[in-house]
Amino acid sequence: PTLEKELLPLYFGWFLAKRDEDFLRKTSHDFLEQLGNLKAFKKRLPAFGYEDKQKLDLLKHFAKSPNILHCTAKFCDYGKVLGSEEYAQQEAVKKAYSRGYTLHISALFATPRTVGAQVDLTADQLLVWPLDAEKEVMPRDNLPRGSRAHITLGTAAEVQDVQTGIDLLEFVKLQQSRSDGENLGELTGLVAGKVSYCDNGMWMLNLSRKIEVKSIYSGYYG
Numbered sequence: 001p002t003l004e005k006e007l008l009p010l011y012f013g014w015f016l017a018k019r020d021e022d023f024l025r026k027t028s029h030d031f032l033e034q035l036g037n038l039k040a041f042k043k044r045l046p047a048f049g050y051e052d053k054q055k056l057d058l059l060k061h062f063a064k065s066p067n068i069l070h071c072t073a074k075f076c077d078y079g080k081v082l083g084s085e086e087y088a089q090q091e092a093v094k095k096a097y098s099r100g101y102t103l104h105i106s107a108l109f110a111t112p113r114t115v116g117a118q119v120d121l122t123a124d125q126l127l128v129w130p131l132d133a134e135k136e137v138m139p140r141d142n143l144p145r146g147s148r149a150h151i152t153l154g155t156a157a158e159v160q161d162v163q164t165g166i167d168l169l170e171f172v173k174l175q176q177s178r179s180d181g182e183n184l185g186e187l188t189g190l191v192a193g194k195v196s197y198c199d200n201g202m203w204m205l206n207l208s209r210k211i212e213v214k215s216i217y218s219g220y221y222g
């Protein structure tokens, strides 16, 4: 028999355990509800693409949510993406495959396009983080490795999931050039933390306690 070439997935990434996925979805709803009710947010609706004083339900605005919550490590498109074969063949990737990892979420963010969770990768997790993940989006900026790591929680109707990581890099870039954005309030409960605003309808919640979720590093072939 001939040896078949190894199949490459749509993407490699960390897939949330069911329970933690449910918890994070609930957390995301809570975040959007509280953000939408914030005075400072209501005062800045035009930046979000709505008219002043218009009634906006953020849960409806983010019409789509991924079927499986995950943090993408490497997008391969079944091998069509250059470098995916090399990525898959790395010892670190083979070693990590189907192992359990705890992901640390330090912030939640919402823009007119996407809502997502910022993931702080550990040194161990960075071993399977592609070298060019940030450069691919922002070639001229020297953003720290892992800056793009995120979990997409939802997107507006016409927006693709890939946008969430791009939005996150925009936040990181803005935070590097100015300080932390304007502090405009606090949220409580599941999503306790400080809300900051970075112009252009870009909102970030820095969690006062990181959220930890369990995940499995694997490939998605669907």
Ligand code: ACK
Pocket (backbone or CB within 6 Å): 010, 011, 071, 072, 075, 151, 152, 161, 162, 163, 164, 165
């Ligand atoms: O939310 P995400 O990180 O954004 O998870 C999905 C996953 O792959 C399946 O579509 C991400 N994705 C899509 N296209 C790309 C791309 N060109 N580069 C990096 N990630 C991508 C998408």
